[in-house]
Amino acid sequence: MRVIIAELKQESNTFAPLTTVEDFNGFHLLYGHDVIEKLQGTNSEIAGFLNVLKAKGHEAIPMMAAFAVSGGPLTAEAYKFLTERLYSGIRSAGKIDGVLLALHGAMVSVGESDADGAIIEKVREIVGSDVPIMVTMDLHANITKKKIKNATTISGFRTCPHIDLIETGERAARMLCGILEGTSNPTMAWQKVPMVTPACKQIDFKPGSYRDLLQETISLDLRGAIDSSAFTVQPWLDIPELGYGAIVITENNLSLAKELTSQLAQKMWELRSDLIDISLLTPSQAIEIALKKSSGPVVMSDLADGTGAGSPGDSSAVLAALVAAKPNKRCLVSVCDPEVALLAASVGVGAEISTSIGAKRSFEFCTPTQITATVIRSGVEHFRFTQKGYNGMRVEMGLCAVLEIGEIRVLVTSLPAFTTDPEFYRCVGLEPSTAQIVVVKSHAQFQDSYDAIASEIIFLDTPGMSSDNVAELPFTKIDRPLYPWDLDLVFDARVAL
Numbered sequence: 390m391r392v393i394i395a396e397l398k399q400e401s402n403t404f405a406p407l408t409t410v411e412d413f414n415g416f417h418l419l420y421g422h423d424v425i426e427k428l429q430g431t432n433s434e435i436a437g438f439l440n441v442l443k444a445k446g447h448e449a450i451p452m453m454a455a456f457a458v459s460g461g462p463l464t465a466e467a468y469k470f471l472t473e474r475l476y477s478g479i480r481s482a483g484k485i486d487g488v489l490l491a492l493h494g495a496m497v498s499v500g501e502s503d504a505d506g507a508i509i510e511k512v513r514e515i516v517g518s519d520v521p522i523m524v525t526m527d528l529h530a531n532i533t534k535k536k537i538k539n540a541t542t543i544s545g546f547r548t549c550p551h552i553d554l555i556e557t558g559e560r561a562a563r564m565l566c567g568i569l570e571g572t573s574n575p576t577m578a579w580q581k582v583p584m585v586t587p588a589c590k591q592i593d594f595k596p597g598s599y600r601d602l603l604q605e606t607i608s609l610d611l612r613g614a615i616d617s618s619a620f621t622v623q624p625w626l627d628i629p630e631l632g633y634g635a636i637v638i639t640e641n642n643l644s645l646a647k648e649l650t651s652q653l654a655q656k657m658w659e660l661r662s663d664l665i666d667i668s669l670l671t672p673s674q675a676i677e678i679a680l681k682k683s684s685g686p687v688v689m690s691d692l693a694d695g696t697g698a699g700s701p702g703d704s705s706a707v708l709a710a711l712v713a714a715k716p717n718k719r720c721l722v723s724v725c726d727p728e729v730a731l732l733a734a735s736v737g738v739g740a741e742i743s744t745s746i747g748a749k750r751s752f753e754f755c756t757p758t759q760i761t762a763t764v765i766r767s768g769v770e771h772f773r774f775t776q777k778g779y780n781g782m783r784v785e786m787g788l789c790a791v792l793e794i795g796e797i798r799v800l801v802t803s804l805p806a807f808t809t810d811p812e813f814y815r816c817v818g819l820e821p822s823t824a825q826i827v828v829v830k831s832h833a834q835f836q837d838s839y840d841a842i843a844s845e846i847i848f849l850d851t852p853g854m855s856s857d858n859v860a861e862l863p864f865t866k867i868d869r870p871l872y873p874w875d876l877d878l879v880f881d882a883r884v885a886l
């Protein structure tokens with residue numbers, strides 16, 4: 390059997406500046422056989438597809454693999470360019486028996502609030518109603534009617550931070566092979582739950598409500614599901630149909646699929662008040678606590694500027710608080726600011742610069758900071774993830790500089806790189822484990838690696854477009870009522886089904 394495999398992933402934050410095709414180069418943009426060459430054996434959905442297809446003796450036809458760092462919606466040009474490559478590839482692939490698509494599920498483009506839904510709809514139109522289309526998504530996907538209508542099945546990650554990309558790809562591919570071999574008829578039910586919750590609480594490696602919820606999907610497998618997913622949607626999507634989504638797939642049993650979906654949806658709703666219960670400190674409060682501690686590092690999450698959540702990573706709010714605190718212990722902080730990186734390169738290592746830094750792209754939310762600093766390193770930098778989630782994947786940081794302000798070390802990048810892995814600092818000679826304060830711009834993913842070295846983790850209340858004070862962001866297009874905007878909302882999953 391001949392199976393199309395493709396990936397087109399980006400997590401959009403509708404409050405963030407637009408994403409272009411060039412932004413995909415920060416992770417990868419591959420076509421044809423390069424998809425297999427570069428992604429085989431990595432922790433990716435594509436690698437999961439390949440494992441199963443190979444084991445079952447089916448032919449994988451690689452179309453494209455496009456993955457960009459989280460950011461604003463795709464420009465109309467970027468969306469058209471990428472999707473046309475995908476559609477024309479499928480049209481010219483000859484007779485095909487199945488499609489495996491790795492999407493994010495929370496991608497938006499200018500003019501298309503449900504970009505993933507539109508992609509599945511178009512692929513369905515091209516391949517026809519008889520060809521199965523199995524889709525994988527990030528668990529932060531926003532499930533919509535259009536996605537459900539056009540996909541045969543949708544499977545989501547079951548971990549957060551996400552470490553099960555390959556397994557998710559394998560789950561989808563196994564269901565496809567069951568159909569192709571005539572041994573299975575996966576039957577999907579779904580339900581929306583009118584709630585949105587902060588991202589920093591969405592971690593599953595510590596006990597708590599969120600872990601309980603993800604464990605529920607695994608326990609559904611023991612109660613008759615062949616696949617199930619809790620889509621706990623990322624909150625920075627000012628679009629219609631925003632909310633949690635539950636999906637359960639059974640072996641040819643729609644009533645059981647509906648019953649189990651209702652149970653999963655009810656579990657989501659019951660946990661809602663705990664899932665929004667977070668405590669955030671101001672940067673100065675957090676710095677005061679950290680500097681009094683005898684042991685470090687205290688890892689502070691400037692989550693409102695989270696690069697994994699679509700923010701540009703260019704807020705200097707925490708840097709400003711650090712400069713004001715005049716710390717006598719080592720502090721590591723980063724700001725994405727290509728102009729300052731260029732300035733540092735032009736004056737060279739050892740020179741002093743006085744400049745305004747930050748808020749070049751997030752100026753509607755943040756303000757720049759005036760600094761005087763010494764350039765102690767300058768050059769083009771990259772690192773590879775050592776975390777389980779994207780292990781081995783190369784991350785481009787562009788032209789960078791390390792600036793010294795007393796005990797503060799400022800890593801200035803030109804690209805909004807993920808800050809979740811200690812390698813982000815180590816690759817420029819800065820060691821997080823011996824610092825007193827380490828600032829990351831991440832809600833959940835950083836806890837996977839920093840938990841082992843942090844003496845304490847503090848979530849900050851800072852300005853930015855990926856704030857976890859979601860009810861304070863300027864939403865205008867979401868459907869209401871929606872929790873937590875409407876705290877008195879009554880919902881019963883069993884009745885809603």
Ligand SMILES: [Zn+2]
Nearest residue numbers: 527528529551
């Ligand atoms: Zn995610």
